[in-house]
Amino acid sequence: MTRTAQEWHLAARPVGRPVTGDFRLVDGELPAPGEGEVLVRNTFLSLDPYMRALMGSDLPDMPVYRLGRAMTGGAVGEVAESRAAGLAPGDLVLSDLGWRTAAVAPGSAFTKLRRVGGVPDSAFLGVLGMPGLSAYAGLTDVAKLREGQTVFVSGAAGAVGSLAGQIAGLLGAKAVIGSAGSAEKVEYLVDELGFTSAFNYKDGEVRTLLRRAAPTGIEVYFDNVGGEHLEAAIHALNNGGRAALCGAVSGYNDQLSAPGPRNMIELIRKRLTLRGFEVADHAHLRPRFADEVGRWLAEGKIRFRETVGEGIGNAVDSFVGLLDGRNIGKMVVRV
Amino acid sequence: MTRTAQEWHLAARPVGRPVTGDFRLVDGELPAPGEGEVLVRNTFLSLDPYMRALMGSDLPDMPVYRLGRAMTGGAVGEVAESRAAGLAPGDLVLSDLGWRTAAVAPGSAFTKLRRVGGVPDSAFLGVLGMPGLSAYAGLTDVAKLREGQTVFVSGAAGAVGSLAGQIAGLLGAKAVIGSAGSAEKVEYLVDELGFTSAFNYKDGEVRTLLRRAAPTGIEVYFDNVGGEHLEAAIHALNNGGRAALCGAVSGYNDQLSAPGPRNMIELIRKRLTLRGFEVADHAHLRPRFADEVGRWLAEGKIRFRETVGEGIGNAVDSFVGLLDGRNIGKMVVRV
Numbered sequence: 001m002t003r004t005a006q007e008w009h010l011a012a013r014p015v016g017r018p019v020t021g022d023f024r025l026v027d028g029e030l031p032a033p034g035e036g037e038v039l040v041r042n043t044f045l046s047l048d049p050y051m052r053a054l055m056g057s058d059l060p061d062m063p064v065y066r067l068g069r070a071m072t073g074g075a076v077g078e079v080a081e082s083r084a085a086g087l088a089p090g091d092l093v094l095s096d097l098g099w100r101t102a103a104v105a106p107g108s109a110f111t112k113l114r115r116v117g118g119v120p121d122s123a124f125l126g127v128l129g130m131p132g133l134s135a136y137a138g139l140t141d142v143a144k145l146r147e148g149q150t151v152f153v154s155g156a157a158g159a160v161g162s163l164a165g166q167i168a169g170l171l172g173a174k175a176v177i178g179s180a181g182s183a184e185k186v187e188y189l190v191d192e193l194g195f196t197s198a199f200n201y202k203d204g205e206v207r208t209l210l211r212r213a214a215p216t217g218i219e220v221y222f223d224n225v226g227g228e229h230l231e232a233a234i235h236a237l238n239n240g241g242r243a244a245l246c247g248a249v250s251g252y253n254d255q256l257s258a259p260g261p262r263n264m265i266e267l268i269r270k271r272l273t274l275r276g277f278e279v280a281d282h283a284h285l286r287p288r289f290a291d292e293v294g295r296w297l298a299e300g301k302i303r304f305r306e307t308v309g310e311g312i313g314n315a316v317d318s319f320v321g322l323l324d325g326r327n328i329g330k331m332v333v334r335v
Numbered sequence: 336m337t338r339t340a341q342e343w344h345l346a347a348r349p350v351g352r353p354v355t356g357d358f359r360l361v362d363g364e365l366p367a368p369g370e371g372e373v374l375v376r377n378t379f380l381s382l383d384p385y386m387r388a389l390m391g392s393d394l395p396d397m398p399v400y401r402l403g404r405a406m407t408g409g410a411v412g413e414v415a416e417s418r419a420a421g422l423a424p425g426d427l428v429l430s431d432l433g434w435r436t437a438a439v440a441p442g443s444a445f446t447k448l449r450r451v452g453g454v455p456d457s458a459f460l461g462v463l464g465m466p467g468l469s470a471y472a473g474l475t476d477v478a479k480l481r482e483g484q485t486v487f488v489s490g491a492a493g494a495v496g497s498l499a500g501q502i503a504g505l506l507g508a509k510a511v512i513g514s515a516g517s518a519e520k521v522e523y524l525v526d527e528l529g530f531t532s533a534f535n536y537k538d539g540e541v542r543t544l545l546r547r548a549a550p551t552g553i554e555v556y557f558d559n560v561g562g563e564h565l566e567a568a569i570h571a572l573n574n575g576g577r578a579a580l581c582g583a584v585s586g587y588n589d590q591l592s593a594p595g596p597r598n599m600i601e602l603i604r605k606r607l608t609l610r611g612f613e614v615a616d617h618a619h620l621r622p623r624f625a626d627e628v629g630r631w632l633a634e635g636k637i638r639f640r641e642t643v644g645e646g647i648g649n650a651v652d653s654f655v656g657l658l659d660g661r662n663i664g665k666m667v668v669r670v
Contacts, residue, residue: 261595264580
């Protein structure tokens with residue numbers, strides 16, 4: 001029996017915007033699973049902005065993908081062969097062995113999933129997965145959102161942002177403002193996702209657009225973008241306001257990190273808190289998240305869209321599209 | 336009986352570094368104190384970096400000194416005439432009616448002080464006053480310093496910084512690193528104040544100097560400077576680190592606010608918290624502060640220096656000197 005797989009390898013560290021030549025799609029053969037190991041065929045791969053940082057970094061201490069090796073990332077798949085206890089052929093599993101069609105690894109590398117009626121398997125990479133928990137943890141643990149407050153979410157049409165905005169409303173925010181990069185996305189935020197208002201950040205200065213959307217300021221900022229958005233949010237935050245820094249997609253392609261907010265002094269004058277976070281530190285929230293967000297999902301109170309790239313061969317193009325903001329909602333690849 | 340006073344008025348909003356022509360020393364006559372009022376003759380005036388921001392700002396919402404009026408600021412003085420209950424001639428009082436030789440105001444504008452043996456009256460503008468409480472609150476309430484952690488203090492030879500460094504050590508920090516702007520100040524920090532190490536930020540890149548002083552990184556940053564120091568501290572902070580932002584003297588003279596840290600993305604990767612604060616929000620700490628810091632002072636465990644400008648006429652020159660970093664420790668004017 002031959003076990004073939006295709007894997008995306010990082011061939012060179014991208015300079016600025018990644019190009020096709022930075023990657024290589026490699027055909028290979030997998031070994032038979034050894035004792036305790038499993039062969040999983042991936043069905044959906046997750047594409048996430050943080051992966052750009054792992055491709056190469058100005059910051060010498062930060063981890064990066066190794067050259068000439070398969071990249072990693074979230075993936076949902078089905079067990080094809082198992083020599084591991086608790087995993088059987090046909091089981092749906094989650095792993096970090098994305099960017100490939102199949103993988104052999106110890107059973108401990110996979111988390112068994114229970115399918116949810118009416119929800120596609122790819123949701124375990126989105127609303128029910130890391131992006132959903134990021135949105136939930138950022139609003140609750142990090143930004144300490146309280147009822148009646150005004151929230152601004154940047155990158156609001158993305159996987160995390162679209163959930164952060166909806167969850168903020170469900171947690172009792174008075175108003176939820178979103179920014180996105182096209183008129184179509186702005187319409188999506190307001191008409192489909194129920195944001196109080198939204199703006200296209202390409203229509204002018206973010207500071208002005210945000211001021212117009214939130215004339216009395218904001219209490220919480222959920223940052224997926226960094227750069228000019230962060231500066232504008234610092235300006236709009238009221239005394240005691242909090243920003244949860246989840247991502248900075250605007251800076252991921254910059255060779256030299258972009259200049260930071262010019263108005264850091266407002267942090268002092270308005271007693272603001274900026275706090276960066278990683279979802280891994282908030283795993284303790286997972287049961288509450290699964291309960292609460294699972295219920296909202298079942299009740300139809302949370303809506304989500306996905307942008308699906310078709311075929312492993314499209315993963316790099318889809319990833320560049322993600323960095324360019326061509327996705328609405330979670331970006332995945334159907335293998 | 337004539338009651339004369341000299342007051343510094345703001346004549347024009349300074350552009351960049353303040354110059355003499357932005358101010359006017361005005362001779363005037365004070366009214367007799369009315370019912371409930373007091374005439375106080377100031378003995379010491381406080382000069383603080385925050386005053387630069389009040390002289391003029393790029394941020395349209397922020398309060399500023401009014402033109403053609405006496406500026407305000409901390410002052411220690413003695414009651415000369417009183418028609419207010421609880422205040423008698425000769426009483427030592429604290430007020431915000433600085434930048435002048437004398438003032439008539441309601442008794443409620445003054446806080447009666449109890450002299451501390453061996454400590455000059457001007458200490459109520461420094462170690463026992465707002466700068467001392469700022470240092471204490473920033474380390475405890477804001478940065479949540481814990482025993483065994485490494486602390487970096489910028490502007491460490493200044494009024495707040497010199498106390499923050501010493502208090503950090505007394506609170507159990509493993510190591511306290513300070514930065515200052517001259518070799519003399521660096522020597523003062525290490526030899527007199529007991530900092531673990533210190534560097535002159537003019538000797539090179541702050542990032543490099545800090546890395547050398549703290550090769551395994553820092554857990555807490557007490558920021559009095561902003562700008563390049565903040566960027567370097569963000570780089571040096573270990574996972575979960577906290578920065579208490581107390582002041583940003585490096586930016587006070589900038590017409591356009593200086594570019595912020597280029598490495599904001601490290602906030603996310605290392606789950607850092609930056610929190611601005613104002614001492615006024617931490618008044619609840621005052622009793623604990625008075626107990627603990629008062630005791631350390633009495634035990635000789637806290638040392639402090641002052642830079643004293645002589646005479647009301649020198650206040651503006653002294654203030655510009657403060658912005659230029661010519662002071663060691665708290666900058667005051669002896670009226």
